[in-house]
Amino acid sequence: MSYETIPFIAERICGICGSVHGEAYSQALERAAGFEAPERAKWIRAMMLEIERIHSHLLWLGVATHMVGFDSGLMQFWRVRERIMFLAEVLTGNRKQYGMIVPGGVRRDIREDKREKALREVSEILAEYQELLDAALGLGTLQTRLRGVGYLSNEDARRYSVMGPVARASGVNIDARRDYPYEAYPHFDFETPVQTGGDVLARTVVRAYDTLESMKIVKQALETLPDGPVHTPIDYIPPDVTSVGLVEGPRGTDVHYLITGGEDTVYRWRVRAPTYANLPATPLMLVGETLADATVVIGSVDPCISCTERMMVVDDRTGEERVISSQGSPEGIR
Amino acid sequence: MRLTGGELKTDKNIVDELKNRFPGGILKVGELREGQLLVELRREDLPRVMEYAHNTLEGQFLTMVGADYVDSLNRFIVDYVLGWYGQGAVIIFRAGVPRGDESFPASTPLIPVADWYEREVKETLGLNPVGHPNPRKLLTSDDWPEDIFPTSRYTSGSTSTARGSRPRTSGSASTTGGSRRSRRRG
Numbered sequence: 160m161s162y163e164t165i166p167f168i169a170e171r172i173c174g175i176c177g178s179v180h181g182e183a184y185s186q187a188l189e190r191a192a193g194f195e196a197p198e199r200a201k202w203i204r205a206m207m208l209e210i211e212r213i214h215s216h217l218l219w220l221g222v223a224t225h226m227v228g229f230d231s232g233l234m235q236f237w238r239v240r241e242r243i244m245f246l247a248e249v250l251t252g253n254r255k256q257y258g259m260i261v262p263g264g265v266r267r268d269i270r271e272d273k274r275e276k277a278l279r280e281v282s283e284i285l286a287e288y289q290e291l292l293d294a295a296l297g298l299g300t301l302q303t304r305l306r307g308v309g310y311l312s313n314e315d316a317r318r319y320s321v322m323g324p325v326a327r328a329s330g331v332n333i334d335a336r337r338d339y340p341y342e343a344y345p346h347f348d349f350e351t352p353v354q355t356g357g358d359v360l361a362r363t364v365v366r367a368y369d370t371l372e373s374m375k376i377v378k379q380a381l382e383t384l385p386d387g388p389v390h391t392p393i394d395y396i397p398p399d400v401t402s403v404g405l406v407e408g409p410r411g412t413d414v415h416y417l418i419t420g421g422e423d424t425v426y427r428w429r430v431r432a433p434t435y436a437n438l439p440a441t442p443l444m445l446v447g448e449t450l451a452d453a454t455v456v457i458g459s460v461d462p463c464i465s466c467t468e469r470m471m472v473v474d475d476r477t478g479e480e481r482v483i484s485s486q487g488s489p490e491g492i493r
Numbered sequence: 494m495r496l497t498g499g500e501l502k503t504d505k506n507i508v509d510e511l512k513n514r515f516p517g518g519i520l521k522v523g524e525l526r527e528g529q530l531l532v533e534l535r536r537e538d539l540p541r542v543m544e545y546a547h548n549t550l551e552g553q554f555l556t557m558v559g560a561d562y563v564d565s566l567n568r569f570i571v572d573y574v575l576g577w578y579g580q581g582a583v584i585i586f587r588a589g590v591p592r593g594d595e596s597f598p599a600s601t602p603l604i605p606v607a608d609w610y611e612r613e614v615k616e617t618l619g620l621n622p623v624g625h626p627n628p629r630k631l632l633t634s635d636d637w638p639e640d641i642f643p644t645s646r647y648t649s650g651s652t653s654t655a656r657g658s659r660p661r662t663s664g665s666a667s668t669t670g671g672s673r674r675s676r677r678r679g
Contacts, residue, residue: 322553339576401572403574416558416574426560427562431555436554439608
């Protein structure tokens, strides 16, 4: 595989945060090549990443409210999310898997009429979401339901190096957009919401306000989009260079590690999606919780569960362990 | 902006602190692209350096990678990547694992965050994390052959679907430029 074909795979690692993987790979590769993407491409890349964060968080907020039996929350958050999906379609032609970020820049430009349409749309969405946010988070029943549930201490959050909203809800103030600035982020004005509660409520608040900040970033990006080319070919990628790409995805920092090979190939590419860091800390959140809370506690990590599909049964009387594989018989499950 | 209070550290004085703490343990410090640092360690020092960097110097554990990247010293590499967000620093800690003695001391007993990563390296590359408290399978299916490592070009499995360019461990262990080029075609 050549370095140019890898983004197609990278973007399909995750159905939700495809651009995050495309960007992390491109960032690592461009860093190895000592290459900088054109200005306009940097703005469009940041915009894609934020649109992804908004729809991911709105999806999660809908699912989380559904898990605690607040189904009108699900419908309202997803109503707003649908407008974001429409916005993504206006800008890229796709609701998901935008296929925009490639080494050297972005694949397509944004036409002026689409930019104006998107700007109008995002201003409306922002107002609508603000209203919804105040209404939902102001609900006493929702707060009572989520407060104190699924606690992860600051100490454990550091010990397990958890990422993203899970870390920021336990008082670990990390955000790759701000701390390892990339693309157009240094030009935008945004806050990183941090909470110290460590419970599901804190994680909900962090994601809810993160979404708001992302909407503001998309608005700023559309307003200040510079002119110029959107793609420049990378002339030369030196072999044997180790480089790391760090991108703040919706679930935390996505890490792409790369060793370049000769002749336009990549020698080693290792992807660390954020759930790989967050999931090992989840058992700590479950200790002492009731079974009824398990769904929302596991859900509060926003796990990307696709690579962890096998299941293990532990018999609590004998301590016996059995792994149930995809071919395995379900007889052992009780 | 900083993770905690106290003195603001830069990536350079993180390395200085490590050098003071482990005299002789840091073999080489090199700068990669855009300020990312590569710190080479002795294999046996990995766990205690990782413990100090992660627990005391409060580096966030970003990833850990094993690679069959055999260099002139005829060894695999294991890289632990830590990040100091407050300082915008990324440091890659690298240790070599010689071919023929494919093991390295596990850091998991000291920093549990390394658990899945070290199991993954064992399973996909065949480098054994010695002292790992829970070295069970993580990624491959239960009936995957024990002697085939999916990300290693040096897999020794007898049932290996040997491609023409894939060297066997029983064959020449030469790592000259010529063999390396042929390896990359695989």
